[in-house]
Amino acid sequence: MNDMVRIQLQVNGANVEGTVEPRLTLADFLREHLDLTGTHLGCEHGVCGACTVLLNGDSVRACLMFAVQVDGADVVTVEGLAPEGALTDLQANFRRHHALQCGFCTPGMLTTAHAFLRECPCPSREEVREAISGNLCRCTGYIPIVDAILATAEARNDGGAQGAGEPK
């Protein structure tokens, strides 16, 4: 039992290899093995959304996956959304609209919103609310977060910098 397993995957565009116990969650692999501590852990049973990352482009809970399950896959964390030292349009809008206070929920909000806007580029306010229904925020009351996401969609639709939102 409990043999170590070798895995190989793409994380934020780079090839990554690791040797892991099967019970190691993807969230712990990212945080502890790769030192990508942007992915936050709140509840570890799928409720809070702080651990949300992109798996082959889809938003998923990193606490409800094992690292062995992502062998061969493509993972993007909040660190991979923007080029080093810069902010994406979405991140800049979070700042502009005061969509973060303590910032604990922010990585999950950003990865969720990032995947959502790719799938639904012209959302209604209601659709944005629905999209982040699985992410808990204790600080902001959500309204600024919804504003930030809507502002990003609107700017992109007005011919703004679409490419800035893509992971590297």
Place this chain on the structure above:
Amino acid sequence: MKPPRFDYEAPASLEEALQRLRESGDDARVLAGGQSLIPALNLRLANPGRLLDLRRITSLRGIRRLPSGALAAGAMTRHADFERDPLMQRHLPIVPAVMRRVAHPQIRNRGTIGGSLAHADPAAEWPALCMALDATIVVASASAERRIPAAEFPLGVYTTALRPGELIREIEFPAWPATRRWGFEEVSRRLGDFAITGAMCTLDIDANQRCTAARCVIFAASERPQLVAAAAELVGGPVTEDAVARVAKAARHSISPLSDHHASAEYRLELVETMTARVLKQAAAMAAPTQESIR
């Protein structure tokens, strides 16, 4: 909260998975989307010696249309796949609508129909939806295959008709007639939370406004989803306000709800009556689908 230790294998084929399942007996659990099993492991509510991950078995994934017009979906098809699938949108429009109320987008991107049916949470949408659609659950073991009507699949809270060594392979949904309309509603504390109580129905209404078939299911009220037997009374005539009220009252009297920390049994009884009436009215008021929109 960290999961206990287990052996992990991801068999490449269904045959291999079934063989391993047979050899491992009670010690093994299959892993599908992990959206119920991994929380249970993280909370140390489950402690299997071995996990057989079904993720590499491509034959268990995808939705196809059979020559009969029925749709078949592999057990590993994700909730999000049903939400987006053009075949579902066109031929079983109730399915994408109900999927939008299953958990949150990130969970729908992982959770599967097979996992939801096997988990058999009384508040889950899939077991009720499969009942409403009169679906057949195809289960396989190393030695045989069985077809189980959806209404006979959930036996109680977290218990199903699955036997040791069996897994769900596929779900078949009978063709949706051109005359069919539907209704769906659930009450939950927050969008994406499990329902406190829900109802869904299908009504077939012919060109003379006569109801020719009716199915209504209540879920998240008792140990398993339940068909409302009284819905049969709607068949043969127009769906009037009076008839709907009678069926809703009968639904209330046919159910013994649970009390838990979400709601009392009395509150759930109120919901059962109200929601049965609402979904039947929704379906009756829905514009008749045209032949064109269905085919």
